[in-house]
Amino acid sequence: MSFASLGLIDPLVRTLDALGYATPTPVQAQAIPAVLARRDVMAAAQTGTGKTAGFAVPLLHRLTMEGPQVASNCVRVLVLVPTRELAEQVHDSFKAYGGALPLRTHVAYGGVSINPQMMKLRKGLDVLVATPGRLLDLHRQNAVRFEQLQTLVLDEADRMLDLGFARELDAVFSALPAKRQTLLFSATFSDEIRAMAGRLLTDPLSIEVSPRNSTVQKIRQWVVPVDKKRKAELFMHLLQKKRWGQVLVFVKTRKGVEVLVDALAAHGVAADSIHGDKPQPARLRALERFKAGQCKILVATDVAARGLDIDDLPQVVNFDLPIVAEDYIHRTGRTGRAGNAGEAVSLVCADEVGLLAAIEVLTRQSLERIEEAGFEPEHRVPATNSAGHIVKKPKKPKKPRVKDEVSTIDVRFARR
CATH class of the missing domain: 3.40.50.300 (P-loop containing nucleotide triphosphate hydrolases)
Incomplete structure (x- = not known):
């Protein structure tokens, strides 16, 4: 045809x-x-x-x-x-x-x-x-x-x-x-x-022409569990380790966008940003610089999830998971366009497990979890099952309270 x-x-x-x-x-x-x-x-x-x-x-x-x-x-x-x-x-x-x-x-x-x-x-x-x-x-x-x-x-x-x-x-x-x-x-x-x-x-x-609420098949998607306070450190580590070129990073809030941009700048990594508080001319300049390859990292809120069309964008990073699960599809859709391959990685902390489950339910897939050595979270991200539902951790047996142990010792010495 x-x-x-x-x-x-x-x-x-x-x-x-x-x-x-x-x-x-x-x-x-x-x-x-x-x-x-x-x-x-x-x-x-x-x-x-x-x-x-x-x-x-x-x-x-x-x-x-x-x-x-x-x-x-x-x-x-x-x-x-x-x-x-x-x-x-x-x-x-x-x-x-x-x-x-x-x-x-x-x-x-x-x-x-x-x-x-x-x-x-x-x-x-x-x-x-x-x-x-x-x-x-x-x-x-x-x-x-x-x-x-x-x-x-x-x-x-x-x-x-x-x-x-x-x-x-x-x-x-x-x-x-x-x-x-x-x-x-x-x-x-x-x-x-x-x-x-x-x-x-x-x-x-x-x-x-595609299953309802599905992501692009050629996109490789995975999750890296991490503690919230170490997300910026992990992103910079992955940026260097994997030698990412052009990266579009999604952050939940406008303040979070600027905090990450400042953190990157403090480590000598230049990044542009777009969010609702920036004047439109500044947002357009940042987009044009990114599309032209003059700036390799663009940090944005979901204002850019649908409106950023870049040929061969290789990498999308969800620094924060979106509040609305459907936005995950639009975020990841910035890469893998027109049949090209792409990658979408999400940095997920424990209190985002509900958002992760909602995404997995919506897209009918379980996202692969890959821990990064040296960044294993202290607060573990609960597991989700094949339906994307949170799997409750089994309750651990209660340990005897220290107070009770002390009381027992005291009684034993008292009897002597």
């Missing part, structure tokens, strides 16, 4: 060929004809399988065939994403695929001035990629209108709910025309997302 055989216009086919897209991936092969036919689609596919092209390419085809007919401040295709980084990534994909097409696209998210975004919208847009909060800001100021909206795309909608965007999403849905095409594309779909899809989609085509 080729992209031309799917009925795509020649400029798109030539651009995809120039970008190295030889044949459609399974999700693209199923999604592209459905999107062209204006069907609602609900597609679950692993990160790195080409799901962005699965909706972007057919939408660009349709918009081009219909011709430029967008009115002032209107948009014809709206793509909602959870984070600024993912917004930039998806918009870059639209620009790359549609480079030879006469279409207007733009991206809108918070943390930067709203004025340039409003200026772009004045002439109307064929495609707008946006985060929910900034989209509502633009709508309240009458900078964006939805009379001409044809298609709504929800990319990583489960993450939007995880980040607390439920109210914003409801507000967006109520502002959109009822008659539209709706597409949901994600690596995972929670039960909550499936319920939302039931309300929003009409007779959707369901596409699942």
Whole structure:
């Protein structure tokens, strides 16, 4: 099968060929004809399988065939994403695929001035990629209108709910025309997302090209048990011992990110960081430096779990396990993309065993544990069974209390 055989216009086919897209991936092969036919689609596919092209390419085809007919401040295709980084990534994909097409696209998210975004919208847009909060800001100021909206795309909608965007999403849905095409594309779909899809989609085509909530098969995954206070020391040890090159490190909190970066700097190891407290320009600079190979270590919160697309990223390290088990799939999905191999190692302390069990239940696999010599934890990480459940340790027999032993001795000497 080729992209031309799917009925795509020649400029798109030539651009995809120039970008190295030889044949459609399974999700693209199923999604592209459905999107062209204006069907609602609900597609679950692993990160790195080409799901962005699965909706972007057919939408660009349709918009081009219909011709430029967008009115002032209107948009014809709206793509909602959870984070600024993912917004930039998806918009870059639209620009790359549609480079030879006469279409207007733009991206809108918070943390930067709203004025340039409003200026772009004045002439109307064929495609707008946006985060929910900034989209509502633009709508309240009458900078964006939805009379001409044809298609709504929800990319990583489960993450939007995880980040607390439920109210914003409801507000967006109520502002959109009822008659539209709706597409949901994600690596995972929670039960909550499936319920939302039931309300929003009409007779959707369901596409699942990989098992639900599965990680990329070519990724080698393992766990290193360690005491919490020695995690930074262990990471630096593994960095040197295994001679890791480019490493993406996930830390649970913004403060934790900076603490690790400072600890690395104290040992002469340079690292960049991205998290919600950093200004957007600084975050983009850090991402670009990392993608260009100018900085080998990037420490991030889950803001980067879905929105960081790097060719041949070899190593992901979970310095902390994620609170939401689904985020483990998205974190590890930053490596092993497009069929490449990769590694994902998690540094796990005893009080994270519940998070580990949740990940194993979700992914239906037991992660291999490999202790590192010299870093064996004093506080052992409890075992989990094949279902990912915590196995309670057998109770040890109680030792006689010292006080009782002393009392016995005292009585014996008293009798003498």
